[in-house]
Amino acid sequence: MGRSRSGSGSGRSKANSGSSSRSGTAQPANPITNEEDVEPLLFEASLGPNGSVIRGSPIYSVRDAAQIRRTGMNIVVCGSSEVRNQELAARIEQESIAGEAGRTILPCRPHRQAGPEALPHYHESPRYRTGHTFWETDERKAREA
Amino acid sequence: MKFFTPELYRRFTDRHIKESIKASKLWDVADREYTAHLKSIQDVLTDGARKLSESCFHDRIIDSVSHSSLDLDSRAFRLPDHSISTTTVVLRNLDEPAFADLLMYFGVVQIEEISHGIEYPFHPNANEWRYDELYLQKNGFVQHILLGNGKELVIPFSDVAIYRIRLPNPVEMASVG
Numbered sequence: 001m002g003r004s005r006s007g008s009g010s011g012r013s014k015a016n017s018g019s020s021s022r023s024g025t026a027q028p029a030n031p032i033t034n035e036e037d038v039e040p041l042l043f044e045a046s047l048g049p050n051g052s053v054i055r056g057s058p059i060y061s062v063r064d065a066a067q068i069r070r071t072g073m074n075i076v077v078c079g080s081s082e083v084r085n086q087e088l089a090a091r092i093e094q095e096s097i098a099g100e101a102g103r104t105i106l107p108c109r110p111h112r113q114a115g116p117e118a119l120p121h122y123h124e125s126p127r128y129r130t131g132h133t134f135w136e137t138d139e140r141k142a143r144e145a
Numbered sequence: 146m147k148f149f150t151p152e153l154y155r156r157f158t159d160r161h162i163k164e165s166i167k168a169s170k171l172w173d174v175a176d177r178e179y180t181a182h183l184k185s186i187q188d189v190l191t192d193g194a195r196k197l198s199e200s201c202f203h204d205r206i207i208d209s210v211s212h213s214s215l216d217l218d219s220r221a222f223r224l225p226d227h228s229i230s231t232t233t234v235v236l237r238n239l240d241e242p243a244f245a246d247l248l249m250y251f252g253v254v255q256i257e258e259i260s261h262g263i264e265y266p267f268h269p270n271a272n273e274w275r276y277d278e279l280y281l282q283k284n285g286f287v288q289h290i291l292l293g294n295g296k297e298l299v300i301p302f303s304d305v306a307i308y309r310i311r312l313p314n315p316v317e318m319a320s321v322g
Contacts, residue, residue: 087162106266106293107158107165108275109172112180113201120169125293126271127204130240137169 040079040088044068045134045142051115053134053142062088065133066095072130076119076142085135086120093122093133100124108132110140117143146289146297148179149276151261154291158266179278186281193305194279194286197248200307202274205236205246207292212253232256232300236274245310252285252303259297267295 042065044056053076059065065075075092077085086107093105106125110118119140121132136142153175156168183198190198214230232253236246261267271293278289285303292298 082166083162086165090162102270104265104268108203109157109169109176111201111203112176113199113203123204125266125268125273127206127239127273 038080038084040077040081040085040135042088042092043076043078043142045074045076047074048117048143049115051110051118053117053119055142055145062092062095065092066098069093069096069131069133070129074131075133077133077135078142079136082135082137085137089122089133089135093124096133097124146276146278146291147280148175148182148278149291150175151263151291151295151297154276155263155266183279186279189281190286191304193307196307197288197305198279202236202246203276205238205274207272207274208235208237208245210234210256210298212256230254232302243312243314245312247308247310249306249308250288250300250302251305253300255301257299259299261295261297263295267293269294 042059042062044059046054046056048054053074055076055078059068059075069075069092075089077089077092079085090105090107097103097105103124103126105122107120107122109120117140119134119142120137121134123132134142149172153168153171157165157172159165159168187195210232212230212232229251230253232250234248234250236248238244238246273293275291275293277291280287280289282301285301286305287299287301290298290300
């Protein structure tokens with residue numbers, strides 16, 4: 001499977017740059033600067049057995065990932081830094097609800113009943129559409145397709 | 146909520162990612178402790194309560210909560226005089242819009258509603274099932290459900306039945322009408 005660099009158009013991740021604040025929305029407030037210098041990778045995702053998240057096609061920008069989320073599809077952020085993965089997942093989900101009044105984003109822990117391979121994820125709140133933005137943690141990883 | 150407390154949930158949703166990750170480690174500890182708690186009570190759960198403890202309703206939207214009490218006529222039904230109180234919770238799933246889950250709790254005297262006074266991450270319009278816990282109590286069980294609007298429902302019950310139903314297609318219903 002091919003791998004992609006995440007970012008907004010330039011092919012580079014802007015996960016460290018933070019994002020603009022909107023009233024009533026959740027924002028990662030602290031730029032991450034001291035984590036490993038390995039950019040997270042973005043993939044479309046599907047759900048598998050035992051709660052697993054399976055990587056699909058690579059995605060090359062946060063903007064594209066947010067657009068895919070708007071259609072109700074799943075995304076997964078993969079990488080060796082849990083902090084950067086979560087920060088980028090938050091950015092994608094935040095961008096996916098840009099311009100939608102009264103919406104916010106929420107992280108959720110893996111669901112115990114979903115299975116041992118379930119990943120934490122963001123989705124919007126209140127929920128009006130399907131899908132999630134998952135991220136890999138130190139202990140929990142997505143499956144290769 | 147003894148394990149997945151609203152405060153722990155708030156910390157997990159902290160906008161500072163490093164704080165969120167710290168809380169997520171605590172959440173994993175709580176998850177292990179709650180799993181051990183469930184294992185310790187498995188032998189006394191009814192089939193319905195066991196199924197409830199194994200079910201995942203996270204993110205389901207609570208469509209309705211209704212309560213009814215039917216007074217049985219002991220002569221007609223040849224049963225002891227008593228009433229069966231039933232609380233029905235209807236859950237909808239965005240991922241499966243053609244279906245709904247029905248939770249029928251039996252023996253419910255009263256549902257308690259607790260407000261936690263924590264604003265974010267809760268949203269007043271988020272009528273969604275977040276996390277739940279099940280405990281034993283005298284003459285049955287009690288389930289605590291943390292909702293997306295920050296309220297906690299406390300449902301004492303003697304038994305529970307869970308059904309999944311296929312919803313009627315609105316287009317087909319309109320053509321019949």
